[in-house]
Amino acid sequence: MQQDVYQLILNYLRGEINAGDRESLDLWRQDAPEHEALFQKLTDKEWIGQQMESMYQDFPVEVGWETLQSKRNMPVAKTRTLNWKPWVGVAAVTVMAVISLLWMQLGKKQVPVSQLTQSERFKNDIPPANEGAVLTLGNGQKVPLEEIHKGKAIPGQEQAALQSNGILSYEDKQGGKTLSYNTLTTPKGNSFQIQLSDGTRVWLNAGSSITYPVSFRGGERKVSLSGEAYFEVAPELDPFIVNTKDMEILVLGTHFNVKAYDNENTWRTTLLEGAVKVQVGREIQLLSPGKQASWERSAEKIETDKVDTEEVMAWKNGLFWFNNANINEVMHQLERWYDIEVIYEDEVDIHFSGTIPKNVNITTVLKTLELTNGVKFKIEGNKITILKP
Structure with missing residues (x-):
């Protein structure tokens, strides 16, 4: 499907898309917000012009296109002039190269951070106070x-x-x-x-x-x-x-x-x-x-x-003590004890009750909180991000 949509967008830009393909392209755009965002980006005339200028500065267009085509095992496409701007033939080739590269980079659907494994989300650990x-x-x-x-x-x-x-x-x-x-x-x-x-x-x-x-x-x-x-x-x-x-x-x-x-x-x-x-x-x-x-x-x-x-007195006696505490109250305690920065990427409505020793690394605390299945966390440096499960 990725290759099909790639070709549909190229045909759209060339002005050669037929009614059936146009309908397929429209359905794909309506399928997800990120599809529509990608389409608007790849068909924006000003943006494509900027990419062309950048590509001319960075490397020879002919060499770059031949390299790209050899990687994709595709024949070099014939140059065409886009209907809505009188570019020379090599410009059309450059536009196709830009679209192809961006499709490969942006068209892949990324896995949401909250769906990553704990080991993928916990980049490092933080010791206690x-x-x-x-x-x-x-x-x-x-x-x-x-x-x-x-x-x-x-x-x-x-x-x-x-x-x-x-x-x-x-x-x-x-x-x-x-x-x-x-x-x-x-x-x-x-x-x-x-x-x-x-x-x-x-x-x-x-x-x-x-x-x-x-x-x-x-x-x-x-x-x-x-x-x-x-x-x-x-x-x-x-x-x-x-x-x-x-x-x-x-x-x-x-x-x-x-x-x-x-x-x-x-x-x-x-x-x-x-x-x-x-x-x-x-x-x-x-x-x-x-x-x-x-x-x-x-x-x-x-x-x-x-x-x-x-x-x-739990804090003095070496315990985090949560009594129906919401996520903000919990993170306030962790913020002071572990000297972290808390980022709320998602709104999480969950309350916690129980005790956790304060002499453990932060991953132990966060893993315990994740057992509720009501929240997930991401650790990067001293930043802790709050995520919906």
Whole structure:
């Protein structure tokens, strides 16, 4: 059929197509959108002229045509003048050569990407997040912590050291009237743990940052957070305050999780032990253990609900936890953990429930999600494309 259509298009361009062949050609054009697109391309006068000019520049027309004909085992066609443009004979030959080449290149029906095998779609693999972070000192100096040997002090910050267990810790050394601040940042694909000067421990999720005083003083302990972190606050008389862009969490001594990524519309604070006060603007909510306060940027009030704290803390405990999560929610988690770019080639309406370990390569996660038969993925470099099955 490919050769037949090729000949029909040539006859159409020559003005020699009869009524029966014209009907066959029209049926082929109507059979699929890509057929019509190919026909319009191959019969566009301006486009063919451009191809002729290109061919004249790239190689001798006569040699190119003879080579093409020898490969196809066909006799050299007689030159003809197209009815709708007074080209010389060799131009007509060139047009036929262009059409023949393009038909062989474009006329083949490609297999949709979603129909390729997993091994064909998964071009490479991506490892999970590492323990790693960048420490920004008060003078603006940036210290990649993976370059610091465990058990050694941080250059330029005498109160801080990277412990043998990989935790960044600070000694409480009072002195000076001015507070000095450090910022710990975990890029996508990294997580980290820190112990502040008062003994408070903080687990920082991927794609997050926390700013804090090197030593607390002045009757309060205040830090700023962007992203997600779990806090185990050391009990003291001085209140402990966590500020996000629009939310303030006040505690005395407690365990809680804060999720406040700048690129997400909903921010959440979940209490595991003790008591916290969450404030947005003038609105205040007191939380008891097992309760979560959530706030949407478009809303005017804080919502509180009883939640499964095991699900909330899954990220810290090494799990992806999906509870009727849609594809966007799932890919948000993978995007931060594997430092990937997600491309939605198709709209996929599917929800996932279950847990997957976070210490596996991304192909293991994607293969597990594909078992639902509701979605397929393509991996190229750090790009993950979402496809309909």
